[in-house]
Amino acid sequence: MTKTNPEFRAGMAVLVGRTNAGKSTLLNALVGRKVSIVTPRPQTTRDAIQGVVNRPQGQVVFVDTPGFFKTHASALVETLHKRAKEALADVDVIIHVADPTRPLGEEDEIVLSVLAKQTKPKILCINKSDVPYRRYRSPWFMKQDDYTAVIEVSAKDSQNLDALLDEIVKHLPVGVALYPPEQVSNATREFSFAEIIREQIYLQTGEEVPYRTTVELDAIEEGVSKTGKPMLTVKATIMTPSDRYQRMLIGAKAWTVKSIREAAQWQLRKIAGKKIVLELEVLVDAKMLK
Numbered sequence: 001m002t003k004t005n006p007e008f009r010a011g012m013a014v015l016v017g018r019t020n021a022g023k024s025t026l027l028n029a030l031v032g033r034k035v036s037i038v039t040p041r042p043q044t045t046r047d048a049i050q051g052v053v054n055r056p057q058g059q060v061v062f063v064d065t066p067g068f069f070k071t072h073a074s075a076l077v078e079t080l081h082k083r084a085k086e087a088l089a090d091v092d093v094i095i096h097v098a099d100p101t102r103p104l105g106e107e108d109e110i111v112l113s114v115l116a117k118q119t120k121p122k123i124l125c126i127n128k129s130d131v132p133y134r135r136y137r138s139p140w141f142m143k144q145d146d147y148t149a150v151i152e153v154s155a156k157d158s159q160n161l162d163a164l165l166d167e168i169v170k171h172l173p174v175g176v177a178l179y180p181p182e183q184v185s186n187a188t189r190e191f192s193f194a195e196i197i198r199e200q201i202y203l204q205t206g207e208e209v210p211y212r213t214t215v216e217l218d219a220i221e222e223g224v225s226k227t228g229k230p231m232l233t234v235k236a237t238i239m240t241p242s243d244r245y246q247r248m249l250i251g252a253k254a255w256t257v258k259s260i261r262e263a264a265q266w267q268l269r270k271i272a273g274k275k276i277v278l279e280l281e282v283l284v285d286a287k288m289l290k
Helices: 023-031 075-086 106-115 137-141 161-170 189-205 243-250 252-272
Strands: 009-016 049-055 058-064 093-098 122-126 149-152 214-224 230-240 275-284
Touching: 009 023, 009 106, 023 049, 023 058, 023 161, 049 161, 058 161, 093 106, 093 161, 122 137, 122 161, 149 161, 189 214, 189 230, 189 243, 189 252, 230 243, 230 252, 243 252, 243 275, 252 275
Parallel strands: 009 058, 009 093, 093 122, 122 149, 230 275
Antiparallel strands: 049 058, 214 230
């Protein structure tokens, strides 16, 4: 609650859906900056990242979640599904992000079965309105009675996001902001930097690199460039489960790891607003195979 607006609302809204429905892209579009990494691969999002949106009538804290997916059983799959379900526990509104360009399948059924047990307000957000042919749009509208509202958006082109935000704020409790107005995410700088590097691993290597590959931030050192401007030296380690993947990530004449480093360095520079020197090492952790 604020002095200027006694009806100020603030609360949590979780984004759920099948893999690659556009949840992370939507979160970034709503916040107005990159807070969650985006790649074409499923299972990219592993943690419940929070992004903060401030409006005159209220503050929405969005929680991005790992997508629900149907694949072979593994410890990673179980962990990601558990995190997605846990994110539903302490929120005020549920945003089901649906993809009308793909037929409803087993992954959608998993999401729908989870949401059927929820009594909180549920908004169906049909994404990808920028795509000319959304063949599977009608089946989603046939489910509109199961939701408080149905809103079509384009996360890619930031279309109709105001309507989505207005609908969300209506269902938040009256109260004080959960974050100060200048804060846009709960992620630490170290976490964000590691995620940017992991994003580039997937973007630069295609399908070969296993999902278990992780990034550990070893150090972020403040310094001054040769021209006297502030700079950061970021030291990180890519951890992968076997020698085979280590060789793949390094590449012939270290070409692959160089591509990852240069692309991640450029992205980090955009976030930090200063020169970045990224030092990358690729190591094997055999325990990741278990």
